[in-house]
Amino acid sequence: MEEDVRLQFEDSEKRYAALEKRFDDVKWYFGGAASFFTLWFAVLTVVSNSNLNSQKDDLRDFKTTLRADLGKIDLPPDIELVGLDRSALNGQRVSADLTTENDGSTRMHIAIVLRNKGDGTTGPMFVKLYSNDPIQLDDISTDEPKFKYEGLITPKNLEPPSFQGSYQLSTFMTFPCTVRTPPRRVRTQPRIKVFFGKGRVTQADVSLVLGASAK
Numbered sequence: 001m002e003e004d005v006r007l008q009f010e011d012s013e014k015r016y017a018a019l020e021k022r023f024d025d026v027k028w029y030f031g032g033a034a035s036f037f038t039l040w041f042a043v044l045t046v047v048s049n050s051n052l053n054s055q056k057d058d059l060r061d062f063k064t065t066l067r068a069d070l071g072k073i074d075l076p077p078d079i080e081l082v083g084l085d086r087s088a089l090n091g092q093r094v095s096a097d098l099t100t101e102n103d104g105s106t107r108m109h110i111a112i113v114l115r116n117k118g119d120g121t122t123g124p125m126f127v128k129l130y131s132n133d134p135i136q137l138d139d140i141s142t143d144e145p146k147f148k149y150e151g152l153i154t155p156k157n158l159e160p161p162s163f164q165g166s167y168q169l170s171t172f173m174t175f176p177c178t179v180r181t182p183p184r185r186v187r188t189q190p191r192i193k194v195f196f197g198k199g200r201v202t203q204a205d206v207s208l209v210l211g212a213s214a215k
Contacts, residue, residue: 077165077197078118079125081204084111084170089192089204096210098179108135108177108210114194115168122162124155126195127173134181135188135208147191151175162196179210 081089089112097109110129116122130147131137137151144150153173155161163169173192193203 074198075120075165076118077116077120077122077200079122079194079196079200079202080115080117081192081194081202082113082115082168084113086113089113089206091205091207093207093209096208098177098210106177106179108175108179110173110175110192110208111170112173112192113168113170114163116163116165119165120197121164122196123198124161124196125158126155127153127158128193128195129173129175130191130193131177131188132190134179135190136178136180138176144191144193151177 083089083092083094085092094110094112099107099109101107114125129137129151130141130144131149131151132147135149137149139150139152141147141150153175157174158171160169188208189205190208191203191205193201195201
């Protein structure tokens with residue numbers, strides 16, 4: 001009887017020891033797994049933060065580059081030729097005054113308005129006036145086959161030679177010329193062209209009245 005009790009007691013001790021070992025194994029497993037996931041989460045957090053910081057740096061660099069590129073963009077000018085009545089010059093009657101210089105040469109003076117509808121500065125402007133007889137300008141027309149003569153005003157002879165965007169001003173243009181008919185009888189239709197910006201051109205055909213007001 002005592003031997004049976006001793007054997008049962010030893011068997012219980014073995015089962016308890018085995019159960020305790022299994023419990024320790026389970027604790028180690030969950031403890032190790034928890035440590036692993038904690039370490040994995042920490043590594044993931046570091047990597048994510050690093051990627052986020054890198055992306056922030058890339059975005060900051062992109063914004064800086066974009067601002068620099070925008071600063072290099074040339075905003076285009078857009079000149080419109082306007083009469084002194086502030087309406088479009090094309091087709092208007094325009095008066096021109098003739099003056100005789102001390103050397104006997106004749107100069108024709110025309111006043112118009114230049115309106116820059118664009119956002120960019122016009123850059124140096126060149127103005128050409130094209131005509132036919134009886135108004136003879138300094139040169140033979142080089143780019144307008146409908147007209148026989150042309151006169152040129154370079155930027156250094158314009159005041160101002162350029163102006164900013166969203167602005168308008170009146171300009172007084174002077175062209176050396178020869179008039180073969182008494183001024184009061186002259187009715188001609190010249191063309192005014194303004195070259196500006198990077199290859200931009202605007203023009204207007206007018207009815208020119210010499211020595212009289214255009215009404």
